[in-house]
Amino acid sequence: MKRPNILFIMADQMAAPLLPIHDPASPIKMPNLLGLAEAGVVFDSAYCNSPLCAPSRFTLVSGQLPSKIGAYDNAADFPGDVPTYAHYLRRMGYRTALSGKMHFCGPDQLHGYEERLTSDIYPADYGWAVNWDEPDVRASWYHNMSSVLQAGPCVRTNQLDFDEEVVFKARQYLYDHVRMSPEQPFCLTVSMTHPHDPYTIPEEFWNLYEDVEIPLPRHTLDQAEQDPHSQRLLKVIDLWDKPLPEDKIRDARRAYFGACSYIDSNIGKLLKTLEDCGLAEDTIIVFSGDHGDMLGERGLWYKMHWFEMAARVPFVVHAPGRFAAHRVSQSVSTMDLLPTLVELAGGTVEADLALDGRSLLPHLQGEGGHDEVLGEYMAEGTDSPLMMIRRGQWKFIYSEKDPLLLFDLANDPRELENLAAAAEHQELLAALLAEARARWDMPAIHQATLASQRRRRFVAEALTRGKLKSWDHQPMVDASQQYMRNHIDLDDLERRARYPQP
Template sequence: MGKMHFKAKGAAVFGFCAALHIGASAQSTSPNVLFIAVDDLRPEIGAYGSLEVKTPNIDELAAISYKFNRAYVSFPLCQPSRAAMLSGLRMANNRMPDGSKGSFDDQIKIQKTWPTLFKEADYWTATTGKVYHGNAPHSEKQVWDVNGGVWTHGNDWSEEIVSRIVDSGGRPEQLKQYLEGEYNLGALAWASVEGDDLLFTDGMVRRDFRDYIYNQRDKDKPFMMAIGFSRPHLPWVAPRKYFDMYPEDAGTIAPIPEGQSKALDPVLEVQVSNGGMWNEGLTDAEAKRAIRAYMASTSYVDAQIGKVIEYLKRTGTYDNTIIIFWGDHGYFLTDHGLFRKGIEYDKSLRHPLMIHLPGQKDTVEMDQVVESVDIYPTLIDLAGIEKPADVTLDGDSMVGIMNDSTAIWDNEAFVSGKKRTYGYVNQDIHFSFRGRDQSDVRLYNLKEDPGEWTDISDSPKYATWINSLRERVKDAWNLENQ
């Protein structure tokens, strides 16, 4: 993609970054790395300016991190987003970079993932929770010294949990599915449960991490651990105490601009399995309670992350650990009458991303447009690991702009979505086309219309620009050969 025109060797870059914060004495020690993935977390938490969602631990991490305000995923669904982040290659859903069909396992077998490079660099490695799309596939099992694989419990259903529910809601038929134990990770359902954090999946992930950091790791090696939290993915099931943090009417319905109608975009109706229903048929009161459940689930995850960072500090490993906090994509919470993700709008494409360097004491606001495929080269750059000659990356290391905000960076992202949607985002606009014939073109001015309600692609003054963008998108996604 060629976004970054300034390059530096990884070890030197880490030494430079470390010197900014902790001095030259730390430069001789390989840094530990902790990668934290959170499912379905939109960048509207305290750290990103939300006044509603209570995330004190994530906010505290953000206050001492590089906080990326315009980070985009290649495709706003769990599978392709995680495949792209791990492989460094842009991925569409169930498709390989050449356009052929492929599973998640196929996607990450294309080339060595960044966890593989850390293992080859003699790091002690461990993972637990939802980092992959499910448990680590067979091709990645050798990457990990310890592979927890708790994600199989991601539905957070058990007879004990159901017996402890004190309140619940959502789409009636999908709530019924959850209560009866049908495995439906997409159920628009929620439940407030009288129970301890460890009763649920993400508490188990935190428990695993504690065991890794205290008991299992090889203390003679630097570690690279990757942990993934399932909430706030549906169903929104969490301990009651996190629901109690919010009043009953805490959820805020997304506003509809004056002059716009409360009707789904006709193109979107064929992309979402909601029967063409605004907010999936929930009344405003029901939708607000569902949003409250999303916020409670987010606060539950925040508490687990607080414990994880506490364990780092108690074991004396915090001061030499790079922490990457990554949400796998954004999320709709009644925006455009939608819940869930997958539709190629900014609310779904944009995600939280933070990088904390050892010894960092303040926040650095990063307003450049970056992509999840930039994470791979950034991580190995920070750790001083050389990229193998047979590894090709679609992204570039962000270390240059972390060191120098004036360093050259193209400020653009190439994105995609359901129904063969492909697009382009920069700091000002979002362009996309849909369908095999690429005829359904959209163009939004993100500065004047951040909610993306007014398509300006029909304006003649943009015709030449649109044709140019179309060719760039086709090239980035290799569409000519598909």
């Protein structure tokens, strides 16, 4: 039996709780994603394992927790000897390709992908390393609120330039596949950067929400009422003592909704290409993201915390010929992707290689499965590790420095009541705290994080001196093999380039 093709589509900073696949009252217009969800398996409680781009993505591709692979922040070095799903599938005979963002830092910019069709939108060097030695210094590259204060429609942006190339190159890859190597299965990852801030989108998508009531955040907290990590984040994003105008909050959310619709339009383009190329029947489609966006909820923006808006991600598997459409309520994470893709491709994970993720195949088959997410965060806004356990109805947020947080998401889905001090939950709290301390050697993780930061800051400064040698991926194009060339027979070229062939 021919192994299935795999198309993995990623969005960046897409908050699952707001999406119409999870909230029927959502004003966000995403008909293509809704179509995938209606015929697919929808995970209603899927999470990232670190609410920041690079740590989340390193964990997603490797199936290992951030502390195991040194994924501390957005300038962490991702070691080239860490196996990824691309390595696994490539060994199994798949063509593996990445079009778009994966925020790999360090000299290895492939990590098992046979091809990267574009460069990355973010730098590959160590310039964004966090500095716990100076926790009160706000780095110049931190987020600020310009994304909100300048929110509105646009004609063109850096991010639009990127995503247009990402989708074009991905579609071209599919055309080339069906013309040149249709017998070999592929795993194509298409990773776009929207709806990540800045909150601006072309009028075509801005105007989709012209007559739509844009909801403001449901619940905001005064900065004095915030937990200590949230207070640090307000300073990281330069929002401390700087209230935002309500009209700009609404504009930012409207642009974000438009950016979600833009992602959906690109999903539609990819689905049409699969159909046009006769690949739809044999291709498993996975849609997910790297983390969410607070979008003003609780008075917070962007990510970097364990609250639902920042940590929950969309996760849909569309393979109607293999799995009946249904919804999964148990909590899972993007760390589970590697073993899942390997099993979907007909392989097995190596027993003697490190792996924290667990296969979602039982969930896909409607047979139940695990109900647990572990999370780790060691990046900006912290000066000590901030961990999370999500299981059953509970979410436990653990730090040795900050007060503990405990939420009952079944009865308090908006996380308004911290139950850590409630007398009736002390036994549960003690058990979770004991589990966390047994699971994580916090002093060791703290010291490893500090040591990594110091090494990378030193190296980053040294590499700014003298001649620059960039690690950023440079996609190579052999123009001698493009279009019409005198060393290629014209009739043969035209025949091979036409699909379907006459």
